[in-house]
Amino acid sequence: MELTVRGLTKSFGRRLVLDSLDLDFGKGVTGLLGRNGAGKTTLLRTLATTLAPDGGQVCALGLDPADRAQRTELRRRLGYLPQNPGFYPHFTVFELVEYVAILKELTDRRDRHREVRRVLAEVELADRAKTKVRKLSGGMRQRLALAQSLLGDPDLLILDEPTVGLDPEQRMRFRALVSRLGESRTVLLSTHQTEDVAALCERVVVMKGGRSVFEGTPGELAGAARGQVWLSDRAPDAARLFWRTADGRYRALGDRPPGGVPAEPGVEDGYLLLLDEPVEVTA
Structure with a gap:
């Protein structure tokens, strides 16, 4: 398996958000369903190494994020779209993605610019490269956040509510992109859109009260x-x-x-x- 979770626990104050969670994820697209407060975002933040668990173990791409050096290497190989991505409104679209590319250690300027143009083309924002972020619509900002997560062609892609704000045509194009990406890597996405799961995901996990209450195919669900x-x-x-x-x-x-x-x-x-x-x- 590309990603395994064993006994994962996380609490915020007295509230137990992840309750001894065990999960396995292989290559392909897996959808994560659950009502608000089920623990989906906390799980994704933990897998993306932006939040440390209270207990349990994670192994991603053969790496242990509890180890500092391995965590750094894992971050080089994963892409993450958070639920509420932050933006610098006075940057242009190109400048913002290039800034994230620099943070991801793409040091060669020519190669970096080529990669920025590639991911903008993937999300159909190439024609907006010189547009200020503050002038983008909500759907365009969501696609910009997705572009950042694709930098470096990551082996592990973690997407939290990636289709929020997308119109039906954009949602269809997103499905086509993610299904293609899932052919060669592990993609994990959280959504409230069951139609996205039915159309896109090979596997689905349903969470309730910090635990997994279902794992299987959309057909089995x-x-x-x-x-x-x-x-x-x-x-x-x-x-x-x-x-x-x-x-x-x-x-x-x-x-x-x-x-x-x-x-x-x-x-x-x-x-x-x-x-x-x-x-x-x-x-």
Whole structure:
């Protein structure tokens, strides 16, 4: 495995955020799902070496980030897009990415500029190279953050909510880029978009209360809801979760409602049932 986690724990004050977590990640794209506060961002920050755990072990690309020298080497080989990336608004797009490239020890100016142009082209910002960061839209800033994470062609790519602010076309292009990257390296991404997981990820991990409550393929997660997804003409009285669909029928999760007919489950169905959150969702 390219990345292993054993007994990982982390607390903030009295709040236990990661609870003796064990996980394995190989090459390909793995999606991390979970409601807010499940521990996803804390896990990704730990794997990206920006946060030290309270206990447990991480081995990434054969390196131990608890060792200072190995942690430095790991940082050279990983790319990280944090949940809330910081920007210098008065820099141009090119200047900002070049600044990060310098921090990543790309010392040769000609090679560095070539690499900056490459990653800007990857995220379709080449034509914005001279634009000030403050003038970019939210979606463009998110793509700029993604460009920084791609510097140096990392072996391990860690992306926290990478599709926030992207329009449907940008989201599609992001999926194409990440799926290609996942052919030759380990990509781990956190998202609230179950459709991204279904379309992009080979594996999915669902976190709840600092633990992993599911590991498998998106198909297996959807399959976990088989026999518990229904369509009916009337709003169910006892369903744990239901919503009105575009055709006027109700999609219900849980026990069969009166007049309900079976529906093909999706990733979102399996995810919601797994968390078993007692809320009503209407549209």
